[in-house]
Amino acid sequence: MTAIGFEKHDHSRCITTALSEAETRCAEQKLHLTPVRRRVLEILLQRHRAMGAYEILDLLAADGLGSQPPVAYRALDFLVQHGFAHRIERINAYTACAHPAQDHVPAFLICRGCKAVAEAETELEQGRLGAAAMATGFAIERIVVEAEGLCPACQENPE
């Protein structure tokens, strides 16, 4: 369960499961999974890779769900805020969380070829970073761990 990403799986099932789990959790926690937000999550789940805000916005617009940047950014903020999606800093993009529900510090493997993203977890706080923070009195609030490279498929098929 630690790392899912590049391997094959029953993807249509993976989408519907994730969506219905999101609905359940939103109901429980009194969060509004509005049409725009739900559609953005669905888009991220469908593509199963990192997507830029404007790329998402184009798809929203095609559905008549909004056509201006704030629409996409607000929905993405909501999803990120509540753990349904993550922002990938390295490429200014967003991806659906591979295991919402759990509180976790994600680490990503990002393919620079196809933008596929695999999500693992970090064993944060340990390591020299945590030690350095301790030593200097730095208060860590958020950690970004992202590895960029080539996925198996793109290693074989360099464009």
Place this chain on the structure above:
Amino acid sequence: MTAIGFEKHDHSRCITTALSEAETRCAEQKLHLTPVRRRVLEILLQRHRAMGAYEILDLLAADGLGSQPPVAYRALDFLVQHGFAHRIERINAYTACAHPAQDHVPAFLICRGCKAVAEAETELEQGRLGAAAMATGFAIERIVVEAEGLCPACQENPE
């Protein structure tokens, strides 16, 4: 030596040392530390924190060293390429490398208050990220490790 950053030090000496070491290394490796590149490195060393490209560009322009974005970006590319500086993905900014010369995978502690940056090193490769990469056949080319939070000074002095 692992983590330098927030503690006090003889900073003017730290600047001149770093600059002359950069000159030496560029001479050895036949790299051109041109006026613009040298000045950008100096700026980064002086401020000793993460700076945006346009912030740097303003200072360059004040020196009559170029006033258009590509001037700053090209100099920064050179410095990053050759290990004199690092790009901080989380905040789209740049900072001087704390220990050039050595080949290393940097990890950063970034203060969201004052943009001060401390540079540590990762042991990564091990850990679950490396394991996940192994398992899936992902070829890692670059790793970003960045922690955001508050430095000791900014914890006491929240604006």
Place this chain on the structure above:
DNA sequence: AAGCGAGATGTTATAACATATCAACCCAAA
């Protein structure tokens, strides 16, 4: 000296990513 080529810089324009602001709307609680 003239011609060449590589690397660096100058310049203009534009792409790509992100937020500020304010009005309108919806719905549920008081």
Place this chain on the structure above:
DNA sequence: TTTGGGTTGATATGTTATAACATCTCGCTT
């Protein structure tokens, strides 16, 4: 029914980054 929070619509703007092409400089060759 009023009120207020949360969401959306709409316009404008801010911020970060690169494409494209012209020019310059300097060492090398002829």
